[in-house]
Amino acid sequence: MPEAYLKQKLWKHKTQGTQFIVEECPMCRAPGWHFYMNNESGAWDCKKCGKSGSLFSLKKELGDAEETSIANPYAKKEWKQPDRNEMLKYHNSLLGNKAVLAYLKNRGINDASIARFRLGVSCDEKGAWLSMPHFSGNDLANIKYRSLPPQGKSFRRESGCKSILFNESAIVKHAEIIITEGEIDAITLIQNGFENVVGATLGANGFDAEWVDSLAKMKKIFLCYDSDATGQSGAAGAAKRLGYNRCFNVKLPTKDANDFFLKSNAKDFGECLKSANDFALPGVISCQTAFDLLQASQKETKSGIVTQWDSVNRLIHQWASGDLVVVTALPKTGKTTWCLDITRDLVLQGIPVLFYCLEMRPERLALKLLQAQYRVEAPSIFQIQSGKNLFSASPLYFGYSYKTHKLPEFMETLRESVRRYGLKLIVFDNLHYVCRSNQVNEEMAQWILAFKMLAEEMELPVIVIAQPRKRENPNEVMTAEDVRYSSAVHSDCDQMIVLHRNRIASKAKDMKKADFEGAEASMEPKTLVRIEAHRYGSGGETCLYYNGGFSRFDPLAPRNMESKTITRKDVYA
Numbered sequence: 001m002p003e004a005y006l007k008q009k010l011w012k013h014k015t016q017g018t019q020f021i022v023e024e025c026p027m028c029r030a031p032g033w034h035f036y037m038n039n040e041s042g043a044w045d046c047k048k049c050g051k052s053g054s055l056f057s058l059k060k061e062l063g064d065a066e067e068t069s070i071a072n073p074y075a076k077k078e079w080k081q082p083d084r085n086e087m088l089k090y091h092n093s094l095l096g097n098k099a100v101l102a103y104l105k106n107r108g109i110n111d112a113s114i115a116r117f118r119l120g121v122s123c124d125e126k127g128a129w130l131s132m133p134h135f136s137g138n139d140l141a142n143i144k145y146r147s148l149p150p151q152g153k154s155f156r157r158e159s160g161c162k163s164i165l166f167n168e169s170a171i172v173k174h175a176e177i178i179i180t181e182g183e184i185d186a187i188t189l190i191q192n193g194f195e196n197v198v199g200a201t202l203g204a205n206g207f208d209a210e211w212v213d214s215l216a217k218m219k220k221i222f223l224c225y226d227s228d229a230t231g232q233s234g235a236a237g238a239a240k241r242l243g244y245n246r247c248f249n250v251k252l253p254t255k256d257a258n259d260f261f262l263k264s265n266a267k268d269f270g271e272c273l274k275s276a277n278d279f280a281l282p283g284v285i286s287c288q289t290a291f292d293l294l295q296a297s298q299k300e301t302k303s304g305i306v307t308q309w310d311s312v313n314r315l316i317h318q319w320a321s322g323d324l325v326v327v328t329a330l331p332k333t334g335k336t337t338w339c340l341d342i343t344r345d346l347v348l349q350g351i352p353v354l355f356y357c358l359e360m361r362p363e364r365l366a367l368k369l370l371q372a373q374y375r376v377e378a379p380s381i382f383q384i385q386s387g388k389n390l391f392s393a394s395p396l397y398f399g400y401s402y403k404t405h406k407l408p409e410f411m412e413t414l415r416e417s418v419r420r421y422g423l424k425l426i427v428f429d430n431l432h433y434v435c436r437s438n439q440v441n442e443e444m445a446q447w448i449l450a451f452k453m454l455a456e457e458m459e460l461p462v463i464v465i466a467q468p469r470k471r472e473n474p475n476e477v478m479t480a481e482d483v484r485y486s487s488a489v490h491s492d493c494d495q496m497i498v499l500h501r502n503r504i505a506s507k508a509k510d511m512k513k514a515d516f517e518g519a520e521a522s523m524e525p526k527t528l529v530r531i532e533a534h535r536y537g538s539g540g541e542t543c544l545y546y547n548g549g550f551s552r553f554d555p556l557a558p559r560n561m562e563s564k565t566i567t568r569k570d571v572y573a
Contacts, residue, residue: 090120
């Protein structure tokens with residue numbers, strides 16, 4: 001959330017209406033309270049330098065999140081390149097800076113490593129920063145900066161430059177690789193004779209999709225992350241994406257590799273490599289581990305996926321890893337819009353989502369995103385460009401295909417998408433589109449079970465949209481039994497959510513009246529959200545307001561339904 005991130009960065013800020021105002025812009029470093037951020041969506045802009053974007057784009061620029069963007073096989077990202085002369089200037093400055101040289105020596109980094117990796121020092125009004133260049137071959141791809149004492153520990157990097165693995169040239173030279181959590185750990189290992197080392201450059205929980213591809217041919221991967229909870233969580237997440245079958249966890253007795261070599265040597269580390277453990281096999285754990293996970297879940301109640309509607313969250317609690325959620329409603333009620341609205345909110349927080357839609361092309365979905373974001377039916381050229389800038393920095397992926405889907409191949413595509421893009425949620429629209437054979441009952445059971453198994457295996461929630469049977473009375477609220485071929489769907493899902501809107505009576509009898517214009521919509525905007533089935537809860541009902549022209553749902557009965565500043569506090573009790 002925006003406020004949590006501001007506190008994490010220790011940025012001085014104040015609140016004004018729906019905005020946070022930060023004392024100093026993190027992009028241009030200009031003081032004077034010019035940096036504004038929406039306190040719900042995280043959308044930001046600086047009135048001084050003119051830069052703007054989403055919360056995720058800000059995290060990405062500052063090195064706090066991995067590089068992801070809307071999937072487009074034809075798009076080619078244009079990356080900036082750092083100034084090589086500046087990099088050399090920083091390096092030369094370090095060679096004459098006794099204080100920083102002493103700091104590096106105390107951490108065991110010798111002169112040869114300083115020269116080999118062109119380490120440097122950059123100074124600004126806050127203090128000194130250790131510069132760590134990232135090279136792709138002979139090309140300078142990025143420069144990452146680490147604050148030096150007496151500053152508190154923080155990182156930044158060059159804006160708009162590509163994030164690559166530190167020492168990535170090692171990948172083509174070795175069949176086995178060691179991955180560390182950062183540059184200093186990687187330098188330490190290389191300095192001690194382990195040349196098959198690369199360093200992750202996006203923090204413990206950041207792992208770029210291109211890194212997954214570049215490491216595809218590695219036979220063995222040793223993950224040597226920090227031994228604290230954050231580091232071990234990051235290592236497990238990386239192993240999940242790289243493949244558990246070839247990943248091994250090097251858990252050191254010290255905080256990290258750099259600390260390890262201050263007290264030990266290369267032979268000791270070699271023993272640690274030999275004793276590296278497999279990562280826990282998904283689906284097989286001890287009873288004790290189950291209780292450990294239960295305790296952890298009680299401490300981290302916000303670790304799952306929640307919606308932007310507090311009244312809905314009170315009923316679903318949260319969507320956790322392994323959950324299969326089925327959403328159903330009569331045609332044109334807004335099933336796709338409801339799921340896309342949830343997706344829009346999540347990706348603007350930096351949560352990666354794949355929205356796989358078989359009935360609507362990606363450009364149509366992009367239009368609905370803009371309508372919902374800006375509350376307009378027909379976005380202007382300016383809004384299209386603004387929305388492109390906003391969403392292209394978000395981890396949103398569209399899936400679509402207009403051919404017959406074979407279940408095994410399709411599920412493998414979804415698995416690979418989770419590994420490559422670090423997905424936290426998959427939305428599939430819709431189940432009945434792929435089940436049209438002569439044995440539709442059996443086929444439906446196979447697909448719904450496959451989605452449930454995928455959710456469990458890949459440790460994320462999956463939302464599947466399903467169609468109902470035809471009904472004689474459209475104003476009667478659906479039940480689980482009204483879903484087509486509902487036996488398997490109802491039994492295998494963890495939650496079934498029914499959306500319902502009453503139909504508006506026809507005014508055809510008034511056609512002869514001069515002022516007759518007909519109803520504006522065929523259904524009422526008030527929408528019942530019913531948790532029809534909940535494996536771990538009691539379910540229940542709430543209501544939302546469907547803004548059809550804007551392709552979005554809002555809390556019911558806000559102070560001004562047409563207001564563009566509706567917040568989550570405006571909830572129907």
